[in-house]
Amino acid sequence: MIHQFRVHNTNIVLDVNSGAVHILDDIASEVLSCFDENGRPIEKELGIIRQKYGEVPVTEALSELETLKSEGLLFSSDPFEDIFSAETTPAVVKALCLHMAHDCNLRCKYCFAGEGNYHSEKSKMPFEVAKKAIDFVIESSGNRRNIEIDFFGGEPLLNLKVIKDTVLYAREKEKSHNKRFRFTITTNGLLLDDETMEYINNTMDNIVLSLDGRREINDAMRIRRDGSGCYEAIVPKFQKMVSIRKDKDYYIRGTFTGNNLDFSEDVLHMAELGFEQLSIEPVVLPDGSGIEIKREHLEIICSEYEKLALKLLKLRKQGKRVNFFHFMLDLEGGPCVAKRLRGCGSGTEYLAVTPQGDLYPCHQFAGIEEFKLGNVFTGIDKQDVVESFRGLNVYTKKSCRDCWAKFYCSGGCAANAWHFQKDLSGNYEIGCELEKKRVECALWLKAQELLG
Amino acid sequence: MKHIKTLSGNSLNKDLKKVGCGECQTSCQSACKTSCTVANQKCERE
């Protein structure tokens, strides 16, 4: 399978199964368009190209394409399906999302967790639950060494004391169990003061700071109880946080909605504020929410991604170190195929823990009764639900199997599939279109680096 | 080649015995978390 596309006048082809990427001139691109899906040139169509460009260049391009084919870099076959389609993920849990607080000091309009409380009573995770969660993951992680703990909410800093105690507890257990804990936190920033920043900087392997971009965009969505926006309060804190962060990981991450389809301006604004690790993602909300991404937005959003890629390239040429998360792609290294087939690991390797200690496949499923897998105190009791997650990979998902983006997307978000199609192995079509465009733009940016 | 520049060669179909150690980071792709496009993740195999 190949995927041939054009972004800003650059013709690119991705050979899906080998991961090879080639840049084509217009002749080679048109010649390649004359190949059928099995990689055989269709003579009749080539005739038209010959008339257009002449015999010699078309023959040259044809022979170059045939060379790539013979080297396994074009129309290569799929060696993975037989190996991986039957295989399920190993039954280890190695990452937990700890919902430190089902409560929030903001009322963001698009919040999937209601007002941070996941549509139930406000609550904070007691240390006993967090401690048990650490025990649970140590026990469930088998011989995996690296364990991830994500402090999430609502707003996790509403429960900072327990976070600190949990980190200490995990560190204490680390050596005796030969594990390495990595901590991350996602915060809206309101509660960041100097001491907290220092603590977070020293403790967290990664921090995610929520900001939607331009002041008016951010403040239309990320509001306090009284309706006031939070931009003014958080931007200086984030700037300080990032300045002490130096080379450690962080992202400034935002959400764009149907109201700011010109979100490349928001990314640029983040860069202007001095931030370098940037991410902005489309809101995922059901139809009728008012600010959801609609099918009719797709064309605009796709061209906005292309615009963003161009703007980023320009910034980089000016020597600015800006990274847009979804355009980062490691063509040489990157994760292995096994990882690419399965993606997030929700329901298997990755579980969410509510303040009460209930286990869910991930934060997006929290509170949905049929997905309550068990509890950190009593273990997993819905093994059948776990099994249904274990079986998910790009070969078992109907739409993904034949999708060219499968090794970059890894099958999308199970929660979205369930929310939109009530089927874990379904897909969220709008998400797919956007993912594919992001991969195209990422490849285009790589191509520009090569072309200089 | 005159008409084609290869940006990257075979990057996926390497030694298939050496895959799937599972030590790498989990990756959430939903809008509420950043979330990595899987392909930008680091391999942890030492």
Ligand code: SF4
């Ligand atoms: S883009 Fe959609 S169809 Fe393609 S792999 Fe991702 S989820 Fe599957």
Ligand code: SF4
């Ligand atoms: S199912 Fe979706 S929301 Fe949940 S961890 Fe996976 S990508 Fe993230």
